[in-house]
Structures are given as structure tokens and as C-alpha cells.
Amino acid sequence: MNVRTIVAAADPEIRKLYQQQVSSLGADCDTAASLHEMFEQMKEIPYNGLLIDLPTLVKANQVEKAQCHELLRLFPTLRLRWDQSSQKLLCLLYGSHPTDNMSLKLFIDEHCQSFTARRIRRFQRMRLHYNVLLASDEDFRDDDVERSTSIDISEGGCSLITGRDRPLESNVWLRFIEFEDQTPIQASICSRIPWGTAMKIPSIGVSFTTISEAQLEQIRHPGKAIYEKKLKS
Template structure:
């Protein structure tokens, strides 16, 4: 099946530069000149990833930026800047590093191809109670590691039950023991619910920053009904 990505870039020269950079990857690349049609395009077409021009994103309104924040938790996403004086692409992906010589090719091969394409409307969240190790350090020292459980799981992240204080925007590391590959995953805290708030379980909503291909495919299999859990 052909890998399909969506490129959003307002500047014509930058857009053409990005398209030239992905030409050798033999993928399908649709383009938008603004974020205005992003939701509509994602809802009608299945994509494997998003290519977002950073200047276009910066000039967008708050609603568009909020949508980008949502969809980048669902799709592999790279932020781009075109350097016209060098005829080069600079690319940034959350939680990882790309080949500086061919960043878009690297992003497509390592992030987009292993990820099953889907339209936005199919994004779903599944109730799960997986065993998790949670830490603010990547080496998981006992004094800074909490044994807990997830409450739900989605393609882009999960909610982890915890009464510990966490700051939104901070980084954490988790190991989900039910995954075949429980390699530590770096996550970003997107929301925090303190103990006693709203008569709901306390915890933190996190976005995955560096899922390995095997972990991503396992999450997809679980959400597709091939594992334990209840879809919402």
C-alpha cells in the first residue's frame, strides 16, 4: 500500500522544496497552502504522517494551532523549515533526531511507513488498565519510579493514574509492561488532574514522543480490537 502524507506549507518556494525532497521516497504527498482545510482533509483521506511548515504554523490562528496540537498526538508529525539560500530542508521531530543529510526521507522511512494510515475520524481511545512504570528519569531509579496503571490508551498517548504532582509540558518516561516491547518511552505531560479534582481518578495525560515501530504497531493492534480493552 502506498504511503501517503499531507504537506502544509503556505510559501510556494518552500512547498516545492519539500516536494522535491520527498520525491525519491516514492510516496503520495497531498498539499495544503494553509491549516484552514486541515481537519476536512484528514477526515476524508487516510494519511501515514504530516509534514508541517513551521512558518505557516506560526502565522496561523489559535484554533488552527489547537487542532495541530491534537492531530500531532495521532499522526507521525515533522515540523519543517525551508532554507532557500542552501536549498535545504531543516526538520524537527518530537523526541527524536533525523538524518541531517536527508531528514524527510528518514522521517518517512522510520515514522510514516510503519504507521497504518487512517482518517482523523477513526482515532479512538480504549479503556485499559495496563501495568506501567512511571518516572521523571530515563534510568528509572527506584526512588523516582512509580508503579501504577493506565486508564486509557490512544494512538498518540495514554492517561496514567497517579497522585504525584506533574507539570504540564514536562517530560517523563514510561514502560508499559503489557507491550511485547516494553522499552522505555519518552512522553510529554499534556494535562494533569490532581487528587480529588472533579471526582475523577488523578493522573496525567501524556503524548508519546518516541514510540518504536513495533510498539506503535502493537498499540494499533490493540485499538483495532486484537487485544484486551474496551473501545470508547
């Protein structure tokens, strides 16, 4: 499998050095001059792993550090520092101890190779809990419909509580009870937490495939839309 990574480093010479070392191991490596620039590229391009220069991380603002902390849980991530005195690359895998024998090659071979490349969300998700009818086809047959609740939602998709075993990349249809426009929304399953996973809510993450402008407006302005619906009823 072809591995694609991205490295964030403010110093252009250090950035180039990291990229050359990754490329020498047979992996693709895009570059970013800041964490913010890395986040923007990750919205468009799926990556198997992240490489973050420690001095760049230390100097980042609080918002960037918070976003970076979220990504550390979602992607294989290696923190790097070039030691000028020894002319060696120092590597620390997220979640490991400084004394662990981690190398760039080990990170790519054992962590990035087995990780399915993914993007990050283009839209910020809001923690809003809508009542949702969830079905495997747009007919919403009684024996197929599951009553669910959204965990969070954005213009691009949402997370839904479900105990059913639904395969990744399969299609589902949704009806949000609070929405004025009850046209079924088609979505594709992009992530899944099965029932029985320790300390986790059984759920699926979906990306909207077809959604009306009225439904997008509901998502952008949830309080306003619900208030107006109550006035009409």
C-alpha cells in the same frame, strides 16, 4: 507499503518544493495551503504521516495551533523549514531535539512506513459520561454483557472504558442507558488502549455503524434529551 503523506505550507512555491522532495522518495504527498485545509483533508483521507511548514505553523491562529498539537501526538509529524541561504531542507521530528540527525528519507522510512494510515474524526467529541451496556453481539447475553461508561462521544462514535481484550476492527453492540431509544447500536472498534498501559484509561474507541436518528438527536442535544426522558418516566 505505499506511504501517503500530506504537507501544509502557505507559500505555494515552498509547498511545491516539499511535495517534489517527498515524491522523489517514492511516497505520495498531498498538499494544503493552511492547517485548516489539512485538517479537512485528513477527515476524508487516511495518512501515514504529516509534514508541517514551520512558518505556516507559527502564523496559524490559536485554534489551529491547538488542533495541530493534538495531531502531533497521534501521527508521525515532521516540521520543515526551507533554508534559502544553504538551499537545504531543515527537518525536526516532533518530540526530538533540534540536534537530532533527522531527514525526510529517515522520517518516511522509519516513522511513516510502520504507521497504519488513519483519518481524523469528522465530528468533535464531547466529554459526556453515559452508562453503557457493551456486548459482542446484538443478543446481549448475560454472560457477555459488560457494564461500561463513555469517556467521550460524538455523532460518529465514542470512547468506552473496558478492561477486556477486544480486537481492532471487530464489531460490538451498545445500549446507552440514558437514551430513550434503546435499540442496540452497532459499532466497529477503531482504537484500543489495553489494561496495564501506564497512566492510561483502558478503553476502546468505536465508530458507529448503525444508529437511529433519535439516538443521533440525543447525542447532539444531551441535556434536552435526558430532561425530556425524565418527564416521560
